[in-house]
Amino acid sequence: MRDTIIWQRVEGALIFASFLIIWWQAPDVAPIWAVILLFFAPDLSFAAYAVGAKFGAFVYNLVHNYGVAVMALVLGWVTDIGWLYVLGVVWLGHAGFDRMLGYGLKSSTGFQMTHLGRIGAAKSRPES
Numbered sequence: 001m002r003d004t005i006i007w008q009r010v011e012g013a014l015i016f017a018s019f020l021i022i023w024w025q026a027p028d029v030a031p032i033w034a035v036i037l038l039f040f041a042p043d044l045s046f047a048a049y050a051v052g053a054k055f056g057a058f059v060y061n062l063v064h065n066y067g068v069a070v071m072a073l074v075l076g077w078v079t080d081i082g083w084l085y086v087l088g089v090v091w092l093g094h095a096g097f098d099r100m101l102g103y104g105l106k107s108s109t110g111f112q113m114t115h116l117g118r119i120g121a122a123k124s125r126p127e128s
Contacts, residue, residue, distance in 0.1 A: 005102075012097065013096070015099070015100075018093075018096070019090070023089065030082075035090055038086070038094075042091065045059050045062075045063045057107060057108040060105075066092065
């Protein structure tokens, strides 16, 4: 199991690196302050846990999903909608950054349980 987690973290690092390369090649698409705000905006999805763990996990996973980010990126590129393209690129970069750091998609059992294992203080406790 550990080796698959390492591969997923490497995958996240490569996706994050791709985001940086794309951004470096097209820096005039959006101001840096907007990119920084967009980059951290998906983390606000944790607030959905106030409704409950199942709903929180759904919302968090929706906005930390590679596929949804790629759909926004491709749709923005194909339709030449610049803001949607930037949103998709930054969104994908954020998801890759999180996976690189070991923050995976959430389980409906709680915020600390992810597909990459436990995170935070829960990491030291045995799984139930």
